[in-house]
Amino acid sequence: MDSDSSGKPDSPINRPGSVEIQLQFGTPPNVETELISNVTDPHLVCNCVSEVLLAPLVNYLKTLGYPLDNAMIWYYSPTARLNVYCGNDPLPFSISIPMFELKDNKLSLTCRGAIRNKFGTVVTLGSTPSTKSKPEEEGSADHKSSRRTKERKIGYIIEKVSKWRKLYNGTPNSKGELQKMTLEEAAAKVGISKKSLDDYLLQLRFGRKFGFNFQEHKDDKVGILRAYVKKCKSLHSYAKKIEDGEPIPADVIQKLQEAGTPACKHNRCCAPNYSLPYKHSEQQPSLPLVYPNYPSF
Incomplete structure (x- = not known):
C-alpha cells in the first residue's frame, strides 16, 4: 500500500x-x-x-x-x-x-x-413475536436452518422478481384495462415475501451495475450473486483511482485479477469495467452479461 x-x-x-x-x-x-x-x-x-x-x-x-x-x-x-x-x-x-x-x-x-x-x-422488522417455550424455539430454529440450505437459484429469482414487478406495474385484463396490485399483494401472488423480493431486487440491480454475468450463472445459487456484489462494493472506491492511473495496493490488484466468483469458468466472466485492465489476457469467448429477456427493474 x-x-x-x-x-x-x-x-x-x-x-x-x-x-x-x-x-x-x-x-x-x-x-x-x-x-x-x-x-x-x-x-x-x-x-x-x-x-x-x-x-x-x-x-x-x-x-x-x-x-x-x-x-x-x-x-x-x-x-x-x-x-x-x-x-x-x-x-x-x-x-x-x-x-x-x-x-x-x-x-x-x-x-x-x-x-x-x-x-x-x-420487534425487529421481519420478525414475529413469540411465546414459545425454549425447546419449541430450538426445534423451530433447527427447522428454519434446514430450510435455509435450499437456497434459490439466480434464474429463478429473476423470474419471480420480474413477475412481481409486472403485477405491481399492472397487467391488462380481458377488457384491456390495466389492473395493478400493491407490492404486498403482488408478493403474495408470486409466493415469496416482499422482504425477500426487495432484497433480491437490490442484489439484481447491483449485479447489473457491476457487470455480473447472469446468463452464465443462471443455474447457480443466489449466494454467488450476493458474494459478488459484496466484493465489488469493497473494490468500487478504487474505480476512480484506476481510471486516473494512480497506484493501487497490491492486495486490491490481486482481487481485481481474480475471477469474479468461485463459479466463474474464467476470470473475465464477471468483471466491472474498471477491473478489466488487470485481468489475464487469455482469449475467452465473449459472453453476454445479461440474462435473456432480463427485465428492466
Missing part, C-alpha cells in the same frame, strides 16, 4: 468532507421531514474502503433531539431506486453505505417508530 512521507498508509480515496442528511422520521400519519446540513467529522466516519458508517450519523441525530431511539432505519439507494432496510437503532457499527450511493454527498434516511409486542419489547 502507498504511504506518505510520515510512513503512514494513504487514506482511502473519495472520503467525503461532509454530508447533507434528509431525514424523515415519525410514525405514520405523523411523519416529519428535516434537512441536516454540513455533517462532518467526528460524526461522519468512514471504514477502510471509504464507506460511510451509519451508526455514528444516527447517534449524532439523536443528540440533536430527533426521536430515533429503537427506530427502524432505511436509507434510499439511488442505484437500486428503493429504500434499503438497515435494522433497528442501535445499529451495529458494521452497517455502512458505499460512497457511490451518496449523490452529491446527500443521504436520505427514513426512520420509523419502533414496533413493540404486547410485552413492550421492540
Whole structure:
C-alpha cells in the first residue's frame, strides 16, 4: 500500500468532507421531514474502503433531539431506486453505505417508530413475536436452518422478481384495462415475501451495475450473486483511482485479477469495467452479461 512521507498508509480515496442528511422520521400519519446540513467529522466516519458508517450519523441525530431511539432505519439507494432496510437503532457499527450511493454527498434516511409486542419489547422488522417455550424455539430454529440450505437459484429469482414487478406495474385484463396490485399483494401472488423480493431486487440491480454475468450463472445459487456484489462494493472506491492511473495496493490488484466468483469458468466472466485492465489476457469467448429477456427493474 502507498504511504506518505510520515510512513503512514494513504487514506482511502473519495472520503467525503461532509454530508447533507434528509431525514424523515415519525410514525405514520405523523411523519416529519428535516434537512441536516454540513455533517462532518467526528460524526461522519468512514471504514477502510471509504464507506460511510451509519451508526455514528444516527447517534449524532439523536443528540440533536430527533426521536430515533429503537427506530427502524432505511436509507434510499439511488442505484437500486428503493429504500434499503438497515435494522433497528442501535445499529451495529458494521452497517455502512458505499460512497457511490451518496449523490452529491446527500443521504436520505427514513426512520420509523419502533414496533413493540404486547410485552413492550421492540420487534425487529421481519420478525414475529413469540411465546414459545425454549425447546419449541430450538426445534423451530433447527427447522428454519434446514430450510435455509435450499437456497434459490439466480434464474429463478429473476423470474419471480420480474413477475412481481409486472403485477405491481399492472397487467391488462380481458377488457384491456390495466389492473395493478400493491407490492404486498403482488408478493403474495408470486409466493415469496416482499422482504425477500426487495432484497433480491437490490442484489439484481447491483449485479447489473457491476457487470455480473447472469446468463452464465443462471443455474447457480443466489449466494454467488450476493458474494459478488459484496466484493465489488469493497473494490468500487478504487474505480476512480484506476481510471486516473494512480497506484493501487497490491492486495486490491490481486482481487481485481481474480475471477469474479468461485463459479466463474474464467476470470473475465464477471468483471466491472474498471477491473478489466488487470485481468489475464487469455482469449475467452465473449459472453453476454445479461440474462435473456432480463427485465428492466
